[in-house]
Amino acid sequence: MTSLALLILLGVVGDRAVPEGAEKSQLIEVHARRFAYEPNIIRVQQGQSVQLRLISEDVRHGLYLDGYALRTQASPGQEGTLKFVADRTGRFPFRCSVTCGEFHPYMIGYLVVEPNWTFYGGLSLVGLLGLGSLVTVFRGGGPPQDKLFGLIPLGWRFELTRFRPIRALFKSRWFPLVPVLVNLFIFTIIIMAALVGGFGAGNYNFGIMIVWILWWVLLMMFMVPVIGRLWCMVCPFPLFGDWLQRGKLVDVGRQKSWGLNKRLPNWMRNLWPLVLLFWVATWFSGFFTVRPMATFILLGVVIVAAVVVSLIYGKRAFCLSFCPVSGFQGLYANFSACEVRVKDPEICKKHTPKTCVVGNDQGYGCPWMELPFDLNRNTYCGLCLECFKTCPHDNMAFNVRPFGADLLAERKRTDDLYHRRSTDEAFKGLTMIGIMFAFFLAMQGPSGQIKDMVRGKTLGGYLAFIGEAGVTDFLVIPGLFLLAAAVSRLVSGAGGVRLKDVFVNFSYCLVPVGLAIWAAFSLGIIFPNGSYLLHILSDPFAWGWDLFGTAHIPWTPVLTGAVPYLQAAVVLLGMAFALDYGFKFARITYPTLQQARRGWVPICLFLVALHMFFIWLFVA
Amino acid sequence: MSRRELAGIAAVFLCTVGTVAGILAVESHRRTRQFTAELSARQPDYGNWYPGTLVVPYGQPVRLMLRNIDTVSHGFALPDFKVAVREIKAGEVEVVQFTPDKRGTFPFMCTVWCSPRHLEMRGKLVVE
Numbered sequence: 001m002t003s004l005a006l007l008i009l010l011g012v013v014g015d016r017a018v019p020e021g022a023e024k025s026q027l028i029e030v031h032a033r034r035f036a037y038e039p040n041i042i043r044v045q046q047g048q049s050v051q052l053r054l055i056s057e058d059v060r061h062g063l064y065l066d067g068y069a070l071r072t073q074a075s076p077g078q079e080g081t082l083k084f085v086a087d088r089t090g091r092f093p094f095r096c097s098v099t100c101g102e103f104h105p106y107m108i109g110y111l112v113v114e115p116n117w118t119f120y121g122g123l124s125l126v127g128l129l130g131l132g133s134l135v136t137v138f139r140g141g142g143p144p145q146d147k148l149f150g151l152i153p154l155g156w157r158f159e160l161t162r163f164r165p166i167r168a169l170f171k172s173r174w175f176p177l178v179p180v181l182v183n184l185f186i187f188t189i190i191i192m193a194a195l196v197g198g199f200g201a202g203n204y205n206f207g208i209m210i211v212w213i214l215w216w217v218l219l220m221m222f223m224v225p226v227i228g229r230l231w232c233m234v235c236p237f238p239l240f241g242d243w244l245q246r247g248k249l250v251d252v253g254r255q256k257s258w259g260l261n262k263r264l265p266n267w268m269r270n271l272w273p274l275v276l277l278f279w280v281a282t283w284f285s286g287f288f289t290v291r292p293m294a295t296f297i298l299l300g301v302v303i304v305a306a307v308v309v310s311l312i313y314g315k316r317a318f319c320l321s322f323c324p325v326s327g328f329q330g331l332y333a334n335f336s337a338c339e340v341r342v343k344d345p346e347i348c349k350k351h352t353p354k355t356c357v358v359g360n361d362q363g364y365g366c367p368w369m370e371l372p373f374d375l376n377r378n379t380y381c382g383l384c385l386e387c388f389k390t391c392p393h394d395n396m397a398f399n400v401r402p403f404g405a406d407l408l409a410e411r412k413r414t415d416d417l418y419h420r421r422s423t424d425e426a427f428k429g430l431t432m433i434g435i436m437f438a439f440f441l442a443m444q445g446p447s448g449q450i451k452d453m454v455r456g457k458t459l460g461g462y463l464a465f466i467g468e469a470g471v472t473d474f475l476v477i478p479g480l481f482l483l484a485a486a487v488s489r490l491v492s493g494a495g496g497v498r499l500k501d502v503f504v505n506f507s508y509c510l511v512p513v514g515l516a517i518w519a520a521f522s523l524g525i526i527f528p529n530g531s532y533l534l535h536i537l538s539d540p541f542a543w544g545w546d547l548f549g550t551a552h553i554p555w556t557p558v559l560t561g562a563v564p565y566l567q568a569a570v571v572l573l574g575m576a577f578a579l580d581y582g583f584k585f586a587r588i589t590y591p592t593l594q595q596a597r598r599g600w601v602p603i604c605l606f607l608v609a610l611h612m613f614f615i616w617l618f619v620a
Numbered sequence: 621m622s623r624r625e626l627a628g629i630a631a632v633f634l635c636t637v638g639t640v641a642g643i644l645a646v647e648s649h650r651r652t653r654q655f656t657a658e659l660s661a662r663q664p665d666y667g668n669w670y671p672g673t674l675v676v677p678y679g680q681p682v683r684l685m686l687r688n689i690d691t692v693s694h695g696f697a698l699p700d701f702k703v704a705v706r707e708i709k710a711g712e713v714e715v716v717q718f719t720p721d722k723r724g725t726f727p728f729m730c731t732v733w734c735s736p737r738h739l740e741m742r743g744k745l746v747v748e
Contacts, residue, residue, distance in 0.1 A: 059692050060733055075733045099710040103692045177628065185635040192640055197711075199666070201691040204711025239632070250628035543647060544713030546684065 013481045022233070025049035025083065030109070032074065034101045036448020037094070037109035044086045044157035045114050053597045056104030065111060067561035071097050087109075090118045090564060091619050093444070095528060097555065102290040103451055105203050105529055106443045110620070122568045122615035126575065130608035133579040137597050137604075142583045148402045149580050156265025157399040159343070161388070161437055170388040170398065173250050173363070176233045186210070189540055191299050196541050197292030203555075205292040206540035209532050211299075212289045217522040219329075225403075226517050228333030232326070232382040234335070237283065237302055238319055238361025246364070255359040259311035264321055268419035269369075271379070271428045279473060281324040282435050283466050285354040286442060286454035299435035319382055331428045333378035334406035335511050335577075340372070340381055343397045348373035355471045356387040357398070363389030371414070372396065376408045379425070407581055408541075408588070423500070424509035427474070430481060432514040433610075434473035438465075440617060444524045481507065483607035492599030494590045508602050509578040513607070516574020517614055520567040524618075527563050531556040567618040575611045622675055655685040659743075661694040661708060663735040669728070669743035678719055678747050683686070686714045695731030698745060720747040 022338055026048050031038040044050055051406065054063050056074040063080065064071040067088055072080030096107035097149040132347035136142055143147070143150045161167045169175050194207030202208040223230040243249050245257035287294035300322070308319040319326050356372040363386040366372050370380050372387035388396045414420045441447060442454040453465040531553060538551035543550065582603055586596040644671050651658070660670040681724050688708040696706040701718045708714045730741035 056733075059735060059738075077733075099692060104691070173624070181628075181635055182633065185639055188636050188639045189643075192643065198689065199691075200689045201710035249625060249632065251625045253624055258694070475655050504630070539711075539713075541647070542689070542711040542713065543645070544687070544715070 002540060004094065013135065021440060025051045027051045027053070028065065029147070031051045031055050031057055031094070032063070032107075033057040033448075034059065035096075035103040035107040037063075037085070037107070038448075040109040040446035040448065041112065042109070043112045043114060044088060046089050049085045050083070052082040052084075056084070060098050061100050061107075063094050064097040064557060065092055065094045066557065067092040069557075069561070073098055074480050075584060086113045088561070089113045090116055094526075095557075097406055099201050099203060102202060103286075103455055104201070105290070106451055108444060109446050115319075116620055118230055118564055118568060119615065119620040122572070122619055123612055125572055126608055126611045126615055129572065129575055129611075132575040133583065134601065135583065137583055137600055141593055142597070142600075143580055144589070145202050145408075145584055145587055148404065149576075152402045154405050154408065156401055157341075157401050158400050159238055159397045159398075161396070161398045163381060166398070167388070167394065170412070171362075173252070173389065176383075176385060177250060179234040180236050180239055184239060186237050187290050187299070191296060193536075193542075194292040194296035194539050195502075196543075199291060199293055202290040202292060202534050203529070204535065204542060206294075206536040207292050207295050207299075208289065210534045211295055213529055214527060214533060216240075217526045219325075220515075220518045220522045222525075224329055224332045224336065226336055226385075227338045228336035229329050229381065229383050231329060232319060233385070235319075237306045238310070238316060240526065241318060242302070242316075242367070243305050244307065245310055245315070252361055252363060253464050255365055257310070259314075261314045262312055262314055264317050266418055268321045269418045269423070271327050271424040273321045274324065274438070275424065275428050275431055276329070277322065277430055278324045278327050279435065279469075282469070285439060286451075286456060287477065289319075289443070290455075309590065315369055316382065316384075320368060320380060327428050327601070329431055331381040331425055331432075332511060332515050333381070334409075334508075335404045335515055336378060337400055337403050338408070339377055339399050339401055340383060341383075341399055342373055343395050345373075347393050347395045351404065356392040359386075360390050360392075362392075363387075365390070374412065375408045376412060377421075379406075379420070402582055404577060407511060408584060410430045421503055426504045427478065429507050429510035429514055430478045432475045433510060433517065434469065434477045436514070436517050438469050438618070440521055440524075465540050479512075479560060481606065485603040487490050491602060492590050492595040494592075494595040494599065497590060502589055502599070505585045506582065508585060509582045509603065512574045512577035512581065513610070514574075516570050516577075519574075520570045520614075520618055523566050523570065525565055526556040527560050529555075530558060532616050564619045568615060571611060571614045571618060575607060578607055579604065651685070655683045656680075657682055658685045658687065659696075661686065661688045661696070661730065661741075662690045663692065664737040664740045666690065666739075668741055669730075671743075673744045673746060674728075675746045675748060678723055680721055681717065681719045684716045684718075686716065688712055688714075690734070692734045693732045694734050696727040696728065696743070697731045698716060698726065700726040701744075703729065723747050 001196045026044060028042055028050060030052060054072050054074040056076050058076065060073065060075040062071060063075045064552050067090065068084055070082050070084055072082045074080035090113060092111045094109050094111055096104055100107065141222055146154050148154055161170060190207040190210050193205060197205040197207060207209040219231055245259060245260065247253040285296065288298050305322060306318045354373055357365045367384055367386060368380050368382045375381060411421060441450050456462040482503055484501060489497060489499055489502045532551040532555060534553045539545045583600050586600040590596040590599050657674060657676060659674060660669065662668060686696050686705060686708055688710055692709050693710060693712050695706055696708060696716065700722065701720065703716045703718045705714045705716060724747060726745045728743050728745055731740060734741060
């Protein structure tokens with residue numbers, strides 16, 4: 001009895017006096033209640049042997065410790081215990097392993113085994129990258145303007161449509177209709193499963209899992225960064241609107257919609273509507289991602305809105321100005337390694353009428369209201385491939401290119417006409433950072449209080465969450481960035497440069513940064529929770545089906561010990577791109593090399609500070 | 621209308637209405653063939669066992685489909701006929717079989733601590 005009391009006492013005071021290898025272990029009591037652990041952050045020294053008691057205060061909970069791959073369970077009145085030696089250093093999330101309520105997948109705490117070398121290493125690498133950028137900028141002229149990392153020429157292209165079968169496929173009216181129909185089938189099942197699932201557990205629902213685990217992760221880790229608006233190519237939601245507007249599903253029907261066919265006002269023809277709509281959609285992230293019924297309502301609203309908008313406005317007005325996920329796909333598509341472009345501009349100059357704009361009997365005039373013959377950025381190119389069909393000269397090409405090539409594209413008349421490439425894209429990039437931060441705190445962070453706010457436990461807390469998200473996304477982060485831009489303009493000595501241009505030009509640094517942190521966030525979803533996919537594929541409606549024999553595979557976190565390293569690596573990769581392109585933006589913004597060098601310093605320091613913050617977020 | 625157009629329209633209907641109708645038909649056939657009764661589990665705050673009173677005929681074997689449509693694990697016990705399921709995970713389905721060889725009203729209950737009102741999570745089986 002006295003030894004037990006001694007143990008507890010030693011545990012409380014942090015037990016550093018006991019030499020390593022002693023049998024005395026640190027006793028830690030962890031209380032679990034929906035949807036948090038108390039304490040939610042546990043710090044121990046490397047080599048310490050730990051005895052962990054799990055005590056449940058409401059329903060049956062579990063505890064799975066990432067990296068150590070240990071698990072235990074506890075019900076009220078029945079404790080669970082774990083004994084282990086903390087020999088691996090770093091931050092290891094421990095997560096609930098028994099479905100305990102709707103926010104169960106987000107019930108997380110952190111075990112930090114000091115010294116946290118991953119954190120210190122990550123910080124050092126961030127510092128080294130920033131220093132490296134400053135050194136190259138001030139020793140030489142900085143990285144060459146026309147090469148990525150001074151190695152890959154940004155003008156490099158490889159045309160995929162030079163291969164006959166690919167061009168034939170792109171010219172067929174069945175493509176991309178067939179993948180759209182496949183997705184229509186998948187989404188029919190998703191919507192049905194979301195309705196049947198009702199208010200049940202999201203982690204065992206086909207709709208929730210396919211949309212928020214598989215689709216979201218694929219979108220953020222593969223589709224957008226590599227191919228751009230690939231999802232827009234195969235998205236089933238505009239199908240009915242297109243059909244109604246054109247009167248034909250496969251064949252070429254009316255070029256002009258028989259709906260009201262109104263023209264979108266100029267002020268809506270940029271990313272601002274999508275910046276606001278996506279932000280509003282994230283208010284409900286605590287419901288969509290856990291409640292099947294919320295996903296059903298969301299998808300239902302998107303489907304109905306797509307049809308209604310297509311009857312009021314012409315062409316793909318819905319995709320351009322109303323679809324919540326269109327904005328970041330458009331902005332980030334500029335980073336992607338693929339593009340649709342004209343092969344030989346001279347052919348287009350002589351070609352009238354411009355069939356890629358007005359359409360012909362082979363296909364429709366650009367549904368995304370672009371001028372394909374003059375396309376130079378990916379933001380508003382939905383990869384629908386109509387221009388391949390309408391071009392009689394086969395002058396359209398689908399190219400592979402270096403990452404980020406569009407970030408340096410020249411401005412066009414339409415950019416100014418529609419206020420594009422201005423604060424709209426800057427704020428899209430900036431708000432995506434704040435939204436990722438909020439998502440991370442709610443879904444992978446240890447704070448139960450924040451989770452209660454996001455899931456709307458009390459109305460006041462929920463409104464505070466929306467208010468705080470608004471302040472962070474639209475005031476704090478853009479404010480700090482504006483400050484960095486103002487200091488940059490000041491120290492550059494280039495008085496003639498407008499602050500707005502400095503702010504907007506450097507904001508494109510945040511494109512690779514945003515992609516990287518969203519990819520890092522997605523890694524933290526797919527590795528722990530990917531195994532749910534095997535279950536829901538076999539039993540999509542929770543009716544006890546077992547289509548592929550995988551219905552009884554339990555929740556199995558995969559390689560969670562590697563996740564922090566991968567997250568840190570992805571964040572560093574994004575930073576490398578941001579630094580390389582960042583100085584290119586400096587050269588574009590400021591007239592002389594001297595001014596660009598001086599103006600780059602504050603932005604570079606801002607990026608270093610931002611990435612130190614991300615490293616802290618992901619591994620400390 | 622071209623054959624291509626007709627094929628496309630047929631595909632759209634197959635992918636939407638056809639899919640839903642097909643799935644519902646298969647499921648209703650499967651349920652009537654495999655099960656004689658169905659019971660859904662939820663915490664008392666969100667609806668409790670549904671139906672709360674299950675009526676089965678005397679002497680005929682019962683195949684009971686237990687669906688957990690909740691966000692937490694539940695269990696099932698029907699002590700008078702010595703059938704139980706230790707844990708039905710959220711979103712999963714378990715099956716129990718027994719032959720009611722006694723007439724009367726018998727309690728069944730949840731056996732996993734599912735909520736503060738876990739002890740109220742019970743229902744009645746009526747054998748007629």
